[in-house]
Amino acid sequence: MEALVVRPILEGDEVSQYSYRWAEDVISHLKSANFNVNDLGGREVSKTELFEALDSKDPYVVVHYDHGQEDAWIGNRQEPIFSMSDAHMLSGRIAYSMNCLSAKKLGVAAWREGARAYVGYVEEFAFTQDGEALFREAVGHGLYLYLTGLTDWGEIKRRMVDKFNEMIAAARDPWTAMWLRSDRDALRVYNGEVPESGCAFRRAALKLLGPRVGWRVGRGHIAGFALFFFSFGIALWEVGGIRGLPGGYVGLAGMLLAFLLMYSDYVKRIRRR
Amino acid sequence: MTDESVDPKQLQEAILRYLEARPPDWKWFMGRNTFSRDETIQRFKKDQKFRILVLRSALLKAINDFKA
Numbered sequence: 057m058e059a060l061v062v063r064p065i066l067e068g069d070e071v072s073q074y075s076y077r078w079a080e081d082v083i084s085h086l087k088s089a090n091f092n093v094n095d096l097g098g099r100e101v102s103k104t105e106l107f108e109a110l111d112s113k114d115p116y117v118v119v120h121y122d123h124g125q126e127d128a129w130i131g132n133r134q135e136p137i138f139s140m141s142d143a144h145m146l147s148g149r150i151a152y153s154m155n156c157l158s159a160k161k162l163g164v165a166a167w168r169e170g171a172r173a174y175v176g177y178v179e180e181f182a183f184t185q186d187g188e189a190l191f192r193e194a195v196g197h198g199l200y201l202y203l204t205g206l207t208d209w210g211e212i213k214r215r216m217v218d219k220f221n222e223m224i225a226a227a228r229d230p231w232t233a234m235w236l237r238s239d240r241d242a243l244r245v246y247n248g249e250v251p252e253s254g255c256a257f258r259r260a261a262l263k264l265l266g267p268r269v270g271w272r273v274g275r276g277h278i279a280g281f282a283l284f285f286f287s288f289g290i291a292l293w294e295v296g297g298i299r300g301l302p303g304g305y306v307g308l309a310g311m312l313l314a315f316l317l318m319y320s321d322y323v324k325r326i327r328r329r
Numbered sequence: 330m331t332d333e334s335v336d337p338k339q340l341q342e343a344i345l346r347y348l349e350a351r352p353p354d355w356k357w358f359m360g361r362n363t364f365s366r367d368e369t370i371q372r373f374k375k376d377q378k379f380r381i382l383v384l385r386s387a388l389l390k391a392i393n394d395f396k397a
Contacts, residue, residue: 156360237390
């Protein structure tokens with residue numbers, strides 16, 4: 057099987073030099089599990105290079121060790137190399153990242169688009185020079201577990217948390233222990249857990265339809281659904297007439313608009329694929 | 330202040346003393362930032378947002394220790 061490891065080094069950036077070295081562990085684990093590893097990094101990486109690697113080799117595992125932001129992976133100083141509109145490209149794949157923040161939005165989007173798993177962090181990743189080995193071991197542990205036969209991502213998350221706890225106990229200074237705790241609590245393993253939502257409509261959809269379907273439903277669908285029932289109520293009770301137009305017609309127009317909203321959301325989704 | 334009383338500012342002072350006791354080449358990283366000892370001390374003293382982040386993390390770590 058194929059694996060793609062993206063580990064760019066940004067010019068003059070010390071943090072990406074660390075993440076580049078840490079990715080050696082991941083490459084070693086992948087090679088031990090008989091994966092063909094496409095190693096992309098050691099320098100700045102462009103979006104085109106990443107997409108070519110995804111298209112040509114069709115990797116089952118995609119690893120990103122570098123900077124990140126809520127909605128993107130970073131690979132150079134010009135532009136994000138992988139963002140929300142690209143999330144569908146992780147469908148059917150395992151995405152394993154050590155970057156900051158990307159589990160907050162990009163990870164959720166990838167999971168919604170059918171990624172087998174997305175491992176990442178919802179806060180800025182912090183580490184110390186003194187405790188480098190502890191952070192390094194903890195971040196790569198999840199993929200190591202998967203490659204040695206554990207396929208339950210919920211269990212992988214639990215064991216990654218245990219590994220962080222083990223590293224916290226082994227830390228010789230409070231500063232290192234403090235940031236290990238912070239990284240541990242920022243860890244997200246989607247598939248092993250369901251992403252949280254701050255949106256009331258989304259939470260309602262999750263309760264009504266369950267996590268998988270509730271998260272897959274697009275915003276256009278949720279808005280269309282709400283508008284449909286609201287309009288249906290207007291049409292049923294013949295209320296809310298506008299400028300002499302009976303409420304029934306207003307309700308009918310609302311239902312038509314709701315249908316168009318849901319249809320356009322559906323078409324957008326199909327086009328992305 | 331009696332021996333029994335505890336002032337929340339004691340945590341802030343303890344962290345500051347800890348940072349000042351670090352060797353000159355000590356450093357740590359957060360996101361895209363590299364922090365040296367002196368830079369950490371400066372930010373801890375002058376940047377309220379940074380100070381709150383560190384104090385919050387220290388308290389969460391203490392809570393974590395009791396949970397363990």
